[in-house]
Amino acid sequence: MNPTLRRASLVIFVMFLALLGNLTRVQFFQAKSYAENPSNPRILKDAYNVPRGAIMVGRNPVAYSKDTGGELRYQRFYPKGEEYAPITGYMSQVYGNSGVERYENSVLNGTDDLLFTQKLSDTITGKKTEGANVLLTINEKAQDAAWNALKDKKGAAVAIDPKTGKILAMVTSPSYDPNPLASHDTDTVTKAWDSYDPSSGAGPMANRALGGGGPWPPGSTMKVIVSAAALENGYDPSTNIPAGRSYQPEDGGQEIHNDVDSICPQDQVTMLVALRDSCNTGFAKLGVHLGAQTVVSKAEAFGLNKQMTIPMLGQDDGIPVAKSVTGDPHGESQVAQSSIGQFNVAETPFQEAMVAGAVANDGTEMQPYLVQEIQGSDYSTLRTAQESKFGQPIDSGTAGKLREMMNAVVSDGTGRRAQIPDIEVGGKTGTAEHGDGAPEHGWFMGYARDNGDPKVAVGVFLESAGEGGSADATQIGGDIMKAVLGK
Amino acid sequence: MPTFAQPAAVPPGAAAGRRVPTRRNTELFLLLFAFAVTVVLSAAAQAALIDTVRPDCLVLPLLVLLIGLVAHVVVRIFAPYADPVLLPLAMLVNGLGVVFIHRVDVPSEIMAQNDGRDLPTKYSTIGAFDGLGIQQVAWTALAVIFFCLVVAVVRDHRSLSRYAYTLGLVGIVLVAIPAVLPASMSATNGAKVWIKLPFFAIQPGELAKLALFVFFAYYLVRKREVLSLASKRVLGLEFPRPRDLGPVIVVWIMSVLILVFEKDLGSSLLYLGTFVVMLYIATERKSWLVIGFVLFAFGAFAAYSLGTWLGPFQNFHDRVDIWLDPMSDPLNTTFQLSRSLISLSVGGLFGAGPGAGDPTSVPLARSDFIIATIGEELGMFGLAAILLLYLLITVRGIKAGTVVRDPFGKLLAGGLAFSMSIQVFVIVGGVTDLIPLTGLTTPFLSYGGSSLVANWILVGLLIRISNDARRPTPAGTTGGPGGPPPQLQSAATEVIKL
Numbered sequence: 011m012n013p014t015l016r017r018a019s020l021v022i023f024v025m026f027l028a029l030l031g032n033l034t035r036v037q038f039f040q041a042k043s044y045a046e047n048p049s050n051p052r053i054l055k056d057a058y059n060v061p062r063g064a065i066m067v068g069r070n071p072v073a074y075s076k077d078t079g080g081e082l083r084y085q086r087f088y089p090k091g092e093e094y095a096p097i098t099g100y101m102s103q104v105y106g107n108s109g110v111e112r113y114e115n116s117v118l119n120g121t122d123d124l125l126f127t128q129k130l131s132d133t134i135t136g137k138k139t140e141g142a143n144v145l146l147t148i149n150e151k152a153q154d155a156a157w158n159a160l161k162d163k164k165g166a167a168v169a170i171d172p173k174t175g176k177i178l179a180m181v182t183s184p185s186y187d188p189n190p191l192a193s194h195d196t197d198t199v200t201k202a203w204d205s206y207d208p209s210s211g212a213g214p215m216a217n218r219a220l221g222g223g224g225p226w227p228p229g230s231t232m233k234v235i236v237s238a239a240a241l242e243n244g245y246d247p248s249t250n251i252p253a254g255r256s257y258q259p260e261d262g263g264q265e266i267h268n269d270v271d272s273i274c275p276q277d278q279v280t281m282l283v284a285l286r287d288s289c290n291t292g293f294a295k296l297g298v299h300l301g302a303q304t305v306v307s308k309a310e311a312f313g314l315n316k317q318m319t320i321p322m323l324g325q326d327d328g329i330p331v332a333k334s335v336t337g338d339p340h341g342e343s344q345v346a347q348s349s350i351g352q353f354n355v356a357e358t359p360f361q362e363a364m365v366a367g368a369v370a371n372d373g374t375e376m377q378p379y380l381v382q383e384i385q386g387s388d389y390s391t392l393r394t395a396q397e398s399k400f401g402q403p404i405d406s407g408t409a410g411k412l413r414e415m416m417n418a419v420v421s422d423g424t425g426r427r428a429q430i431p432d433i434e435v436g437g438k439t440g441t442a443e444h445g446d447g448a449p450e451h452g453w454f455m456g457y458a459r460d461n462g463d464p465k466v467a468v469g470v471f472l473e474s475a476g477e478g479g480s481a482d483a484t485q486i487g488g489d490i491m492k493a494v495l496g497k
Numbered sequence: 498m499p500t501f502a503q504p505a506a507v508p509p510g511a512a513a514g515r516r517v518p519t520r521r522n523t524e525l526f527l528l529l530f531a532f533a534v535t536v537v538l539s540a541a542a543q544a545a546l547i548d549t550v551r552p553d554c555l556v557l558p559l560l561v562l563l564i565g566l567v568a569h570v571v572v573r574i575f576a577p578y579a580d581p582v583l584l585p586l587a588m589l590v591n592g593l594g595v596v597f598i599h600r601v602d603v604p605s606e607i608m609a610q611n612d613g614r615d616l617p618t619k620y621s622t623i624g625a626f627d628g629l630g631i632q633q634v635a636w637t638a639l640a641v642i643f644f645c646l647v648v649a650v651v652r653d654h655r656s657l658s659r660y661a662y663t664l665g666l667v668g669i670v671l672v673a674i675p676a677v678l679p680a681s682m683s684a685t686n687g688a689k690v691w692i693k694l695p696f697f698a699i700q701p702g703e704l705a706k707l708a709l710f711v712f713f714a715y716y717l718v719r720k721r722e723v724l725s726l727a728s729k730r731v732l733g734l735e736f737p738r739p740r741d742l743g744p745v746i747v748v749w750i751m752s753v754l755i756l757v758f759e760k761d762l763g764s765s766l767l768y769l770g771t772f773v774v775m776l777y778i779a780t781e782r783k784s785w786l787v788i789g790f791v792l793f794a795f796g797a798f799a800a801y802s803l804g805t806w807l808g809p810f811q812n813f814h815d816r817v818d819i820w821l822d823p824m825s826d827p828l829n830t831t832f833q834l835s836r837s838l839i840s841l842s843v844g845g846l847f848g849a850g851p852g853a854g855d856p857t858s859v860p861l862a863r864s865d866f867i868i869a870t871i872g873e874e875l876g877m878f879g880l881a882a883i884l885l886l887y888l889l890i891t892v893r894g895i896k897a898g899t900v901v902r903d904p905f906g907k908l909l910a911g912g913l914a915f916s917m918s919i920q921v922f923v924i925v926g927g928v929t930d931l932i933p934l935t936g937l938t939t940p941f942l943s944y945g946g947s948s949l950v951a952n953w954i955l956v957g958l959l960i961r962i963s964n965d966a967r968r969p970t971p972a973g974t975t976g977g978p979g980g981p982p983p984q985l986q987s988a989a990t991e992v993i994k995l
Contacts, residue, residue, distance in 0.1 A: 011907045012899045014778045018915060019895045021774065025922040026888050030881055032931040036841045037877040044842030049827035049835060051858045052843060059617070079618035 054103055056119075058082035058194075063118040063141030063387065065098050065110055067148045073098040073111065075141075078194070086111075086192035092185035093157040096166075096217040097146065097380065100188035104199045109217075109329065110144060110322075110380070117142045117324035117384050124324055124384055124392050140387040144323075147176035147382045147395070152466075155493035156181040159486040165452075165472035166218035168359045168378075169490050172367035172457060172464040174397045175376030177320070178494055180360075182222070186214040218471060220320075221332025221358035226471065229442030229480075230288045231362055231453045232351030234369070236297050237285055237415060239308035241408045243300060247282040247415050253292035263343025266294045266350070269441065285415045286423035288439060290350050297349025298342050305349060306336045311403035312365045312375065314357070323381045323393050334361035351442055362455040362469030364400070366437065369416060370457035370464035373409040375400040416456070425456065427481055428488035430497055434459040437468075437487065439480040452479020454487040458495060466494040517969045520581035521573045527585030528569055532562040535592035538851050542600040542874075545852030547621040556625035557599055560634045561592040564641045571645040575652070576964035580897060583963065586890050587941055587956045591949070593883065594942035595633050597871055598863045601856045602628025608857065615857060629863055629944050636946040640953035647957030654961050658715045658905050665712030671705035672751070676758040689759040690936070702764050703938070703951035706771075707958075710916060713772055714909040716744070717779040721904075725780035734784040745785070748772045749792045756800060757809040762816065763923050763935030769793055770919045775912040779904075813933075820933040833860050837869040837928045848876025863944040865936055868928045884925070887940070890956070891918040897963035910962045913955050 036044065044050075061084055065073040072094040075084040086101045088094065099109015107115055116122035120129075120139040132139045149169075156167045160183040169179040190202035207213030216222030237245075245251075253274040257266040267290065268274060274289035284292035297305050310316065314336050319328030337354020339345045347353035360378070368375035377400040384392040404412065416436030419425040424439040437456025444451060452472040458465050468490050470483040535558040543554040565588040572579050603623045608615050625631065651657065657664070675683040675690050683689045691698050717724070724744075727735035752765040773789030804814020819831045827835035836859045843849065854873035856862040862870045872880045894914025898907045920937055927934035938948035 011778055011781070011904060011911075014781045015895055015898050015907060015911045018774050018778050018911060019892060022888065022891055022895075022915065022918045025918060026884055028931060029884055029922060029925050029929070032926070032929050033841070033872075033877050033880055036838055036929050037845055037872065037880075041842035041845050044824070044838045047824055047827060047835070047839060049824075050839045050843070052839075052855050055855065055858075077618070079616050080614065083617055 055082065057101075058084055058103070060084070060120055061140045061387070062086065062101075063120070063143040063385075065094075065114075065118070066143055066145045066385075067094075067150050067153070070150070071143075072146070073101075073188075080194060082194045085194060086188075088188045088192070091187040091189055092161070093153065093181065094148075095185045095188050095215075096182045096219055097148065097180055098188060100186075100191040102191040102199055102203070103194065104196060105191065105203055108215075110146070113322045113327060113329050114144045114324050114381060114384075117144060122324045125386070128386060142324075142387065142392060143385040143389065144381055145383040145385055147171075147178065147380055148180070149178040149494055151493040151496070152179035152490050153181065155179070156486070156490045157183075159489050161185075163472055163482070164474065165470070165483070166359045167468060167470045167486060167490060168219045168363040169466055169468045169494060170363050170367050170376075170378050172371035172376065172467045175367075175378045175400070176382070177378050177380045178466060179490055180217075180219045180380075182216070182218040184214040218473065219359050220329070221334070221360065225332050225334050225356035225358045225361075226451050226473065227353075227355055227442040227444055228351040228357040228362065229440030229451065229453055230290070230293075230351055231357070231365075231438045231440035231455050232349065232355055233285055233288065233293045234365060234412065234416065234438045234455065235309045235312060235314075236293050236300070236305055236349050237281060238312075238369075238404050238408060238412055239300050239305045240281060240296055241411050242308070242404060243304060245281055247411050248280050250278040251281055251284060251292050252277060252295045253279045253284060253289050255291070257291040257294050257346065259294075259298070259341075259343035259346050261341045261343050263341075264347065266290050266346060282415045282418055285438065286418040288419075288424050294346035294349050298345050302339050302345045302348070305345075306339075308403065309336045311401060312368060313361055313400065313403075318360075320378060320380050321398075323384050323395060329380070331360050332358050334358050351440060359469035359471040362453065362471070363467050364469075365403075366416075366455040366457045366469065367464070367467030368401075368403055369409050369412050369436070370459055370467050371409075372406040372464075373404040374402055413459075420456065424480070425454065425484050427484040428454065428456050428491070430458060430488060430492055430495065433491075433495060433497070434462075435488070435491065437484065439484055441480045444474075449474045449476030450479055451475065452481070452483040454480060454483035456484075456487045456491065458491040460495065466491050517578060517967060519573075519577040521569075521577060524572065524581035524584055525569055527582065528562065528565045528588055531565070531585050531589035531592055532558055534589060535561065535596050538593065539596045539599075541850065542596065542852030545850055546600070546603050546617075549621075553625040557595050557630050557634055558592060560631075561588065561595055561637060564588075564634070564638050565592075568641050568644055568648075571648050572960060575649045576960055578964045578967040578969075579648075579960040580893050580963035580967070583890060583893050583956055583960055586886055586893070587953070590883065590886050590890075590941040591637055593871070594867065594939075594944070595630055595637065596851075597867060597874075597942070598633050598944050599625070599628060599630025600852055600874075601862045601870060602630050604857045605863075633944050633949075636944075636949045637953075639946060640949035643950050644953040644957040644960075647954050648960055651958070651961055654906050654909060654958060654965060655903055657711050657909070658718075661712050661715030664708040665716070668705040668708030668712060669751075671701035671708065672755060672759075672764075674701055676754075690761050690764070697946075700938075700945070700947040702759075702761065703947040704954075706764070706767060706916060707913075707951055707954055709768065710771060710775075710912045711909060713775050714905055714912055717775055718904045718908055720744070721779040724776065724785075725782050727782070727784075734787060735782060736784045736788075737780075737782065742788070745773065745776060745788060745792070749796065753796055753800075756796075756813060760812040761936065762813055762933065763920075763927070763937030766793075766923050766935070767916060767920055767937065771912055771916040774915050774919075775908055778911045779908055816933040816935070820930060823930050833866070834928070834930060834934055836860060837866050838930055840866075840869040840873040841929060844873035844876045846877045848872070848874050848879050850874060864938065865924070865943065866928055867939055867942050867944070868925050871942070872929075880925075883942075884921070887918065887921045890959075891915065893963070894959045897959055897966045900966035901962050902966075906962050906965060910959060913958055917952070917955065 062075040064071040078085045099111040101107045101111045118141045120141040129139045156179040166182040186206045212223030273287045314334045318331040321328040334357040339348040377398045420435045425437045435458045440453030442451040452475040454470045457467040468487040470487045472479045539554045606628045682693045728738040752769040756765040776785040800810045800813045804810035823834040856870040859866045891914045898910030924937040926932040940952045
């Protein structure tokens with residue numbers, strides 16, 4: 011019987027080989043597809059069982075995890091809920107993540123390669139790697155000022171540092187409280203979610219600062235871009251341009267008027283006066299004279315018609331920004347309308363702040379960024395943001411001339427509410443019609459320079475604010491800039 | 498009567514009259530090594546679960562070591578020439594089982610105390626005596642008592658052959674009891690394999706398998722010459738006479754009945770597979786393997802086909818469908834298997850580390866799916882190491898079979914060793930989706946007393962046979978070629994008559 015006994019052990023070897031081969035399939039070759047099956051309960055638990063990094067503004071967290079001792083161990087808290095919601099986003103076990111919670115997720119949850127050395131030592135000591143903290147570029151005072159000014163209105167504001175691109179403030183209103191979305195109780199989460207009207211795309215969860223629910227026609231703020239195009243095509247602030255009470259493009263279309271009859275009724279005004287008083291007829295004619303191509307290409311140099319994102323430090327994908335567009339104007343009437351920020355032109359407050367920033371920074375447009383630093387759980391710096399140039403839409407000479415005009419808007423024109431004592435402030439207001447009879451949008455873009463040093467640029471948008479909207483926007487822009495300057 | 502022409506059947510040293518080393522100290526050393534392995538894993542699991550290592554992580558491994566030492570002393574006294582590897586191997590697997598059962602206890606006990614909510618912050622309140630880990634140690638103690646009784650009382654395995662028919666009958670009765678009991682007293686998770694009594698429940702099939710294998714061994718040794726008679730050659734294989742197919746048909750029908758009435762595919766496979774392999778070992782006819790395989794394949798296919806409309810086969814049909822597509826309905830029908838596969842895949846090659854997995858996501862993480870629990874934490878290499886332990890137990894069992902002199906002992910050792918492997922194959926193959934999942938226990942690992950008792954008795958028998966195999970033979974006292982039938986002359990058989 012011994013030969014058959016030995017041969018029977020061959021059968022056993024074959025069985026064990028089959029088991030091992032199959033284990034290799036399950037635990038190696040097909041491991042990823044099994045592990046990533048949505049029914050894997052670890053995917054959710056993992057996200058909640060490691061202390062997630064905090065999102066910091068200065069020394070204060072605006073999103074942090076607290077140990078509840080529950081099944082999903084760490085719960086997320088947002089101490090300044092609505093004010094920072096467009097930045098932090100939410101983290102929900104039901105609806106996933108958004109904002110920085112989403113786009114720096116790998117850093118916050120500790121899986122990013124940035125934490126490689128940390129992970130290595132944790133593997134040896136058997137600890138779970140804690141998430142890293144994300145330090146924002148936000149200036150707490152500017153954010154507070156923006157939020158306090160906007161919270162009872164509908165709109166958004168963005169402030170950036172023109173020299174570096176740091177985003178100093180970003181608010182949207184109405185906003186939402188991300189705290190209930192982070193609840194571990196599914197009912198609480200879904201009730202809050204439904205109350206935030208997520209399906210409309212224009213509810214409180216739409217980040218208007220980045221064009222959520224928009225972008226929107228910029229109105230007269232577009233005149234800054236037309237001016238830039240003109241200045242680079244032989245015009246000066248003192249160059250006389252044709253104006254008048256009204257302007258009827260030859261191919262028909264809507265007749266263009268000024269806001270009130272007292273604005274540029276003359277046949278000719280200087281470009282500076284046209285911008286200062288927001289002369290529609292003058293800029294419509296100027297745009298037509300320069301030609302659609304010239305104006306559109308200048309707008310594109312500032313960033314319009316480009317898909318933009320706010321770059322992150324951990325993940326490759328940045329936070330997407332809605333594309334600001336010039337539309338595609340054909341014929342005199344469309345070009346004329348586009349030149350005063352109507353027709354199909356649409357912008358985001360983010361883009362407006364970038365344009366104002368480029369003017370303030372001698373024509374150099376910096377890439378805005380939101381994350382300053384990734385810090386380990388011990389607050390050691392793991393990675394710091396690198397400034398980068400977005401482009402050079404205008405040269406420094408043009409920028410100087412444009413500032414001369416925009417400074418006049420604030421010192422003597424429509425933007426007087428943005429004035430700050432002893433500070434060079436320039437800007438441009440905008441009032442944009444959209445649809446028959448709807449209240450106009452109010453806009454303001456502007457900058458502040460201290461002794462020739464660009465400190466802040468803002469873009470403020472008040473949705474369907476109606477009469478006085480642009481004045482309120484200007485006031486808010488001024489308040490935010492004052493907060494940045496500490497005034 | 499069989500021939501004993503194999504040279505290997507003569508134990509080394511017997512002819513020369515040299516002193517055969519007992520190797521008991523090797524066994525002791527290996528037991529201590531097994532203890533060290535379980536201590537390391539127990540401490541690592543505790544460190545991962547509660548961020549600290551407390552002295553109480555030593556408690557369960559120490560208790561298992563203590564039980565192992567008792568077994569060692571009994572072997573030293575009653576079976577000094579036994580294979581020195583078998584006991585430490587079984588003790589190591591058993592210890593691993595205890596460690597991992599207790600590791601699953603930690604979250605499970607907390608969840609039991611908190612309405613199903615898992616509260617990791619309270620893990621440190623679970624001590625060594627909470628949960629099923631300590632109960633498994635108690636079962637181990639009971640099982641090792643049976644092991645010791647086998648080693649001490651069954652002084653000669655050949656004496657068992659006298660009770661072969663009784664054991665065969667007992668085996669069939671044990672197998673049949675759950676089938677005739679009402680479901681409330683016998684069914685858990687779909688399989689009717691239990692006898693539930695007020696204070697405890699036993700799986701009689703675990704013990705029945707031993708009784709039946711003893712009977713198979715006896716019967717096949719008796720009938721091997723008849724069963725190896727050939728009638729026809731087909732494709733180079735000599736097939737038996739149709740009238741000799743009787744026994745294999747009987748076992749096949751028994752397997753099908755188990756499948757139908759107890760919904761226990763695992764045991765059904767275990768009996769049929771072991772019987773067919775024992776038949777092959779006894780008769781040295783490959784054709785029996787072919788016949789066994791054909792019968793099995795036919796039975797399986799028929800059961801699957803009938804399962805679509807015939808109630809009793811429905812369970813088997815469903816299991817095959819789940820096997821074919823384990824991720825098709827992960828929250829309902831394929832819940833168990835998909836969770837098992839996800840656990841294993843998360844473990845990957847190296848595992849999450851002891852205590853770092855998520856066994857609460859797997860159903861029955863301490864019994865049927867303990868392989869998934871271990872596979873997640875120790876990874877593929879850890880599981881491969883555990884499979885290797887089983888393979889070693891089997892190989893040592895077969896080795897004992899090749900060295901022992903009597904055919905009954907050879908066949909019994911071969912059958913027992915093979916049954917261990919086929920059981921491992923059926924359950925590990927099931928939870929890893931190699932074959933349809935069936936509810937067999939994983940020997941020595943799974944929580945449960947019946948299984949432990951049965952498997953420790955199995956190891957006891959292998960130790961007994963291996964002792965006989967390695968024992969130096971005083972000339973003329975035991976069955977060499979031409980000697981008297983072994984079961985008639987051993988003095989040790991007197992003991993079993995008590």
